[in-house]
Amino acid sequence: MNWVLALTSALLLVGIFPGYNLAWLAPVALTPLIIACAREPRWRTRFAFGYLAGCIYWGGLCNWIQWTLAHHAGMGNTAAWLVFFLFCLLKGLQTGIFAALAGSLSPPLIAALWVVIEWTHAYTWFEWLNLGNAGSEMSLLLRLAPITGVEGISFVFAFMSAVIATVILRRRRLASAWLLLLPGIFLLPDIPAPQRGDHAAIVVQPNISDETMWSEELQARTEEQLGRLSVSPLLGRDHSVDVIVWPEMPGPFYEYDPRFVGIVSATAKTAHAAVLTGAVGRAADRAPLNSAMLVGPDGAVVSRYDKVNLVPFGEFVPWPFGTLAQKISTEAGDFVPGNKVVISSIGPHRIGTFICYESVFPGYVRKFAASGAEVLFNISNDSWFGRSQARYQHLRIVRMRAAENRRWIVRATNDGVSAVIDPAGRLVRTAPEFQEVTSRMQFAYRQDTTFYARFGDWFVALCALIATAGVAMRYRTTMRNPRTPPRTAPESTH
Numbered sequence: 408m409n410w411v412l413a414l415t416s417a418l419l420l421v422g423i424f425p426g427y428n429l430a431w432l433a434p435v436a437l438t439p440l441i442i443a444c445a446r447e448p449r450w451r452t453r454f455a456f457g458y459l460a461g462c463i464y465w466g467g468l469c470n471w472i473q474w475t476l477a478h479h480a481g482m483g484n485t486a487a488w489l490v491f492f493l494f495c496l497l498k499g500l501q502t503g504i505f506a507a508l509a510g511s512l513s514p515p516l517i518a519a520l521w522v523v524i525e526w527t528h529a530y531t532w533f534e535w536l537n538l539g540n541a542g543s544e545m546s547l548l549l550r551l552a553p554i555t556g557v558e559g560i561s562f563v564f565a566f567m568s569a570v571i572a573t574v575i576l577r578r579r580r581l582a583s584a585w586l587l588l589l590p591g592i593f594l595l596p597d598i599p600a601p602q603r604g605d606h607a608a609i610v611v612q613p614n615i616s617d618e619t620m621w622s623e624e625l626q627a628r629t630e631e632q633l634g635r636l637s638v639s640p641l642l643g644r645d646h647s648v649d650v651i652v653w654p655e656m657p658g659p660f661y662e663y664d665p666r667f668v669g670i671v672s673a674t675a676k677t678a679h680a681a682v683l684t685g686a687v688g689r690a691a692d693r694a695p696l697n698s699a700m701l702v703g704p705d706g707a708v709v710s711r712y713d714k715v716n717l718v719p720f721g722e723f724v725p726w727p728f729g730t731l732a733q734k735i736s737t738e739a740g741d742f743v744p745g746n747k748v749v750i751s752s753i754g755p756h757r758i759g760t761f762i763c764y765e766s767v768f769p770g771y772v773r774k775f776a777a778s779g780a781e782v783l784f785n786i787s788n789d790s791w792f793g794r795s796q797a798r799y800q801h802l803r804i805v806r807m808r809a810a811e812n813r814r815w816i817v818r819a820t821n822d823g824v825s826a827v828i829d830p831a832g833r834l835v836r837t838a839p840e841f842q843e844v845t846s847r848m849q850f851a852y853r854q855d856t857t858f859y860a861r862f863g864d865w866f867v868a869l870c871a872l873i874a875t876a877g878v879a880m881r882y883r884t885t886m887r888n889p890r891t892p893p894r895t896a897p898e899s900t901h
């Protein structure tokens with residue numbers, strides 16, 4: 408039965424995200440696994456429960472990785488499945504550690520432990536959807552985002568799962584009393600009301616195939632087409648835009664190519680607007696950089712931001728997969744990371760741009776707002792995902808970054824989902840997918856800074872202290888009473 412419970416939690420975790428979108432299951436997703444762990448006295452067996460759940464969870468959530476590796480990383484289906492299987496085995500370790508340590512801890516300690524384990528994904532192999540992202544449509548829980556970041560919402564979901572498990576097991580009298588802590592969320596400031604932006608951006612979605620065989624002639628035509636798409640919405644109109652945004656694109660667009668820079672510059676001058684575009688930059692040692700280049704209305708280059716957080720297999724091949732796969736990108740050699748946050752100016756306003764996969768790092772994206780960015784731009788090439796659920800998972804992640812920082816985010820992608828997101832994480836407008844389109848998207852500048860933007864992952868640090876103390880106390884109690892078996896039957900209520 409415990410194995411079935413672990414499997415059930417894995418399926419529930421997969422089900423709360425795109426493309427099932429059963430987010431209402433988030434408060435109970437961990438309950439079966441927690442029950443299984445509470446019923447099992449041996450930590451190794453608890454680890455096995457969590458390991459099974461974690462492997463299936465990551466396998467179901469990120470099965471698009473196999474398709475991407477097979478189609479874009481020079482692999483056949485068999486090799487891609489092998490690498491994906493190894494990926495799931497690695498990612499399952501963290502859920503296994505959670506289960507091994509959780510045991511029969513109290514609900515707050517279990518929730519704190521989950522937050523800490525979840526936080527470690529950003530620093531081990533691959534980061535993607537956190538449990539708290541399921542709350543992107545829940546206005547009440549989104550009150551936590553600008554204070555604790557997404558991990559505060561993850562804590563609430565894990566906490567509710569643990570309380571429900573404790574009630575089912577009847578391990579503690581009045582276990583449901585823990586839920587009395589949750590109404591405190593009502594005391595937090597409400598999310599911003601819907602509003603219309605008072606500034607505008609032109610978002611160009613070129614829909615360039617990632618399998619295009621580039622020639623010099625085709626590249627020239629594509630660059631000219633990007634310029635025409637950018638200015639056509641402005642013809643015959645008496646209103647202007649602040650910025651034209653081109654996405655990260657699967658093409659040979661180099662910031663040191665005079666022709667490409669010339670077309671970007673001419674577009675900016677014609678539109679009397681800044682142009683923000685993805686491009687391949689070059690480091691001092693001539694290694695390639697994944698960059699965002701901003702050109703001012705006068706045609707001069709204002710700034711260049713170099714992507715700091717590179718995507719595994721997209722821009723480099725992580726150990727130990729180097730002998731099995733090549734990069735998805737066609738750029739020669741591994742990309743190298745940038746080393747700093749860049750805040751750029753459009754007139755009197757300041758902007759920040761993060762690139763594609765960087766959206767999954769809340770502690771990094773918040774640095775743009777903390778450094779003075781009044782609006783955020785996310786340029787991405789989600790064509791590597793094909794038509795899988797990954798593009799909608801990615802969009803949900805970006806929405807949480809908007810809620811955490813109370814910033815408008817203008818998102819330009821190669822083939823979708825291009826969108827504008829308001830400071831509460833609402834989708835205000837999206838462009839049609841898999842089409843060559845140009846969209847005018849309204850946004851607003853904001854200068855206020857959230858608690859989370861200023862202080863970062865303070866809540867994770869607090870959870871780490873609580874979880875460490877709780878696990879240590881449980882370990883000490885177990886050592887003092889090694890012969891005392893855990894309770895497997897409900898306590899008498901008499």
